[in-house]
Structures are given as C-alpha cells and as structure tokens.
Amino acid sequence: MAEVKLTAEIRNDFGKGAARRARRADLVPAVIYGHGDKPQHVAIHNHSLMMALKTPNVLIRLDVDGTDALVIPKAVQREAIRGFLVHVDFLAVRKGEKVTVEIPILTEGDLAPGANILEHLLNTLPVEAEATHIPESVTVSVAGLDAGDTVLAKDIKLPAGSTLAIEDDVVALQVVAAQAEAPAEESAEGEGDAASEA
Incomplete structure (x- = not known):
C-alpha cells in the first residue's frame, strides 16, 4: 500500500x-x-x-x-x-508488526436472473495484516448467485499475508428474493369490495 x-x-x-x-x-x-x-x-x-x-x-x-x-x-x-x-x-x-483492521468488501458480477437483492451483512471485513502491507479492499464475485445463496467470511479470498480476524462462518453477503407487491388494480378492487360490504 x-x-x-x-x-x-x-x-x-x-x-x-x-x-x-x-x-x-x-x-x-x-x-x-x-x-x-x-x-x-x-x-x-x-x-x-x-x-x-x-x-x-x-x-x-x-x-x-x-x-x-x-x-x-x-x-x-x-x-x-x-x-x-x-x-x-x-x-x-512498525514495519513487520501485525495489526487488525477492517477493509471494505467490494462486489463484482451480476446476480442470477430474477428479482433478487444482494444484502451486505458486512460492509467491511476484519483482517490481520502486516502494518505496512494492509490491503485496501477485498473483491467478491457474486456472479450467478440466486435467492438463498450466501457468502461466508471464509469464502472471501484474502490478499497474501492477510488472515481473517473473525469466525469463518460469519455471513458476509446474502441474496434474498425481492418482496412482490400486489398489483395496483387488485388493491383497488379489494378496496371497492370492502366499501360495498360496508
């Protein structure tokens, strides 16, 4: 760096x-x-x-x-x-000294087709690295990930000389299905029915 x-x-x-x-x-x-x-x-x-x-x-x-x-x-x-x-x-x-820092998690690639949302449960990743060689960031490929898929801390490839400073099984990223909204016409019909019953 x-x-x-x-x-x-x-x-x-x-x-x-x-x-x-x-x-x-x-x-x-x-x-x-x-x-x-x-x-x-x-x-x-x-x-x-x-x-x-x-x-x-x-x-x-x-x-x-x-x-x-x-x-x-x-x-x-x-x-x-x-x-x-x-x-x-x-x-x-000092040079040669190990320090624990948090580095930004960047993503690349497109999710699987469909109305899916990528959630960052971690925006930064705690790592231990040599003080004069701290990585600026880590990049994770999310290409093809579908709803229900997760990326654990241990799945993230770290730069040489860096080690994880959190548990391996911590979820860093997850893909969730977008909540479908009821069509506007159906909502209007439902309101009309409710008014008629009243």
Missing part, C-alpha cells in the same frame, strides 16, 4: 476551546497511541489529512516536529451534518 507523508505539530493545549482554535486555523486535532508510549497530541493540516483519509487504512508517515512516526487511522470523528474532520486517533505501527 502507498505511504503518505504528512507534517504534524505538537499540541500543548487541550479541551474544547483549544480544539476550536485549532480548527479555525485549519488544523485537525489528533492523538497518536501505541506501543505502550504516552499518547502524543498533535495537529495536522485539514486538507492534507482529509485527502489522505480517502484511502481506507492509509499508512501515514508523520513528521512530528522533525521526528518520524509511522501511523494508521483507528478512529475518525466527523461533524454529523457537513462531514468535516473533528478529531482523529492514530495507532503507531
């Missing part, structure tokens, strides 16, 4: 007032956790961080006042209506 380089500055003031001041300066408050170290409070330029977070589980090399820190996002807090970044928690990682 690609590595993104960003610059962060250390934060020494905390609380809601400090966070608001940071955002007015176009900075996003963030905290770096991991390896038993004391959490490090930093602030990162909003636009640069927003662009980096468009890639799921992006690997970021943060320059924190001249010191390198290799991190991945663990919790991203956004404003509910406008969606701008409010706060980010990062996990410090």
Whole structure:
C-alpha cells in the first residue's frame, strides 16, 4: 500500500476551546497511541489529512516536529451534518508488526436472473495484516448467485499475508428474493369490495 507523508505539530493545549482554535486555523486535532508510549497530541493540516483519509487504512508517515512516526487511522470523528474532520486517533505501527483492521468488501458480477437483492451483512471485513502491507479492499464475485445463496467470511479470498480476524462462518453477503407487491388494480378492487360490504 502507498505511504503518505504528512507534517504534524505538537499540541500543548487541550479541551474544547483549544480544539476550536485549532480548527479555525485549519488544523485537525489528533492523538497518536501505541506501543505502550504516552499518547502524543498533535495537529495536522485539514486538507492534507482529509485527502489522505480517502484511502481506507492509509499508512501515514508523520513528521512530528522533525521526528518520524509511522501511523494508521483507528478512529475518525466527523461533524454529523457537513462531514468535516473533528478529531482523529492514530495507532503507531512498525514495519513487520501485525495489526487488525477492517477493509471494505467490494462486489463484482451480476446476480442470477430474477428479482433478487444482494444484502451486505458486512460492509467491511476484519483482517490481520502486516502494518505496512494492509490491503485496501477485498473483491467478491457474486456472479450467478440466486435467492438463498450466501457468502461466508471464509469464502472471501484474502490478499497474501492477510488472515481473517473473525469466525469463518460469519455471513458476509446474502441474496434474498425481492418482496412482490400486489398489483395496483387488485388493491383497488379489494378496496371497492370492502366499501360495498360496508
């Protein structure tokens, strides 16, 4: 996976007032956790961080006042209506270290003919992977699947070096038959009959 380089500055003031001041300066408050170290409070330029977070589980090399820190996002807090970044928690990682992350499940192919619906019971798949080689996503073929068919976690082919971090038999996807609606004419006739009986 690609590595993104960003610059962060250390934060020494905390609380809601400090966070608001940071955002007015176009900075996003963030905290770096991991390896038993004391959490490090930093602030990162909003636009640069927003662009980096468009890639799921992006690997970021943060320059924190001249010191390198290799991190991945663990919790991203956004404003509910406008969606701008409010706060980010990062996990410090090292090359060769295994981490558990959730990667998006993508689908390809067409279901079997008929009024069937594909339901995503899982939108992301928990996997364990090497911190510097986290897959961006997994793709599942649903070609030809019919109502009643399911895709279990163990059925999803994982990229090399990744292993499942959930039970094998968890249902990730399932195909269900669309509920047929009564024709409009029949509904109208039924209402007419009910009116006559009344």
